[in-house]
Amino acid sequence: MARIEVIRAPDAPLGGGDPTRRHAVRDGARVLMPGLTAPEAEAAAAWLEGIPEPDRALALAEVALPVLLTDGAGPHLLDADGSLVLVLGPHPRIEGAHVAMGAPSPRHAVGAVRRRPAGGWIWLARAEVPDAGRIAALDGVDAAPDRAALAAWAGEWAGVIPTLEA
Numbered sequence: 001m002a003r004i005e006v007i008r009a010p011d012a013p014l015g016g017g018d019p020t021r022r023h024a025v026r027d028g029a030r031v032l033m034p035g036l037t038a039p040e041a042e043a044a045a046a047w048l049e050g051i052p053e054p055d056r057a058l059a060l061a062e063v064a065l066p067v068l069l070t071d072g073a074g075p076h077l078l079d080a081d082g083s084l085v086l087v088l089g090p091h092p093r094i095e096g097a098h099v100a101m102g103a104p105s106p107r108h109a110v111g112a113v114r115r116r117p118a119g120g121w122i123w124l125a126r127a128e129v130p131d132a133g134r135i136a137a138l139d140g141v142d143a144a145p146d147r148a149a150l151a152a153w154a155g156e157w158a159g160v161i162p163t164l165e166a
Contacts, residue, residue, distance in 0.1 A: 004048045006041040009034035013082045014063075021063075024082070027053070033061050034082040040064075047119025060085060060113060060121040077113065077121055085109060087121075088138075093145050097124055099138065106130075110137040110157075112150050125150035127157030 009015065009024035014035035023041040024034035025048060033044060044061045051059055060077035065084075077085040083102050091097035091112055100123075102109035111126035124147060129137040137157060144150045 004045045006038065006045050007031065009036075009082075012036075014078070014084065027056050030057070032056060032059065032080045033078050035078050035084075036061055036063065040078075044120060047116065050118045051116075051120075051122070055122065056080070058123040058126070060123065062121065079109065079123075083109060085113070087113060091144075092142060094124075094147060094150070097147075097150075099141050101134070101138065104131055108134050108137070110134065110141060111154065112141055112144070125154040127154050129157055133157075 004025050004027050007024055007026045008022060010022050012022050012024065012034035015022040020037045021035045023036045023038050025032050025041055025045045027048065036044060040061055040063055048056055048059060057080045060079050062075050063078050065076045073086055073088050075087055077087065079085050083105060085100050085102040088099045088101060091099055094112065096114045097112045098114065100111060100113045107128040107130055109126055110129050112124040113121050114124055115121050127137060140153045144153055
């Protein structure tokens with residue numbers, strides 16, 4: 001198994017607005033979470049070791065972005081491809097789960113996440129949804145009574161072809 005290492009990521013999406021956010025972690029050939037600061041990347045490298053290799057693409061790192069206002073939501077997370085994800089709040093029915101959504105790029109990542117006791121966060125269920133489906137997708141996550149229902153919800157969105165609204 002390849003050792004997880006901190007690397008430079010000069011083209012990280014978040015690095016354009018904050019030059020300190022030009023780090024990532026490498027897991028073998030995969031580059032994960034471009035847009036971390038050096039200390040965030042060091043912390044992520046440590047806790048990623050505890051995630052089974054196939055699930056590492058579902059990992060999210062908590063990032064401190066003090067300039068973003070989110071009306072009480074949060075924390076901000078960085079997913080494996082370097083996209084920003086906002087934790088909207090606790091899931092109303094699933095203990096330890098939180099509803100989360102990413103910015104449109106061009107689709108929203110919508111789903112449920114949980115904080116890992118050993119560090120970081122992980123997607124429990126995730127779907128890429130077009131802007132026009134964002135509210136329905138969030139409602140579906142919110143209505144899921146358990147993790148099996150979350151998996152079924154993600155499967156329903158798997159075949160959705162994104163549309164770019166004007």
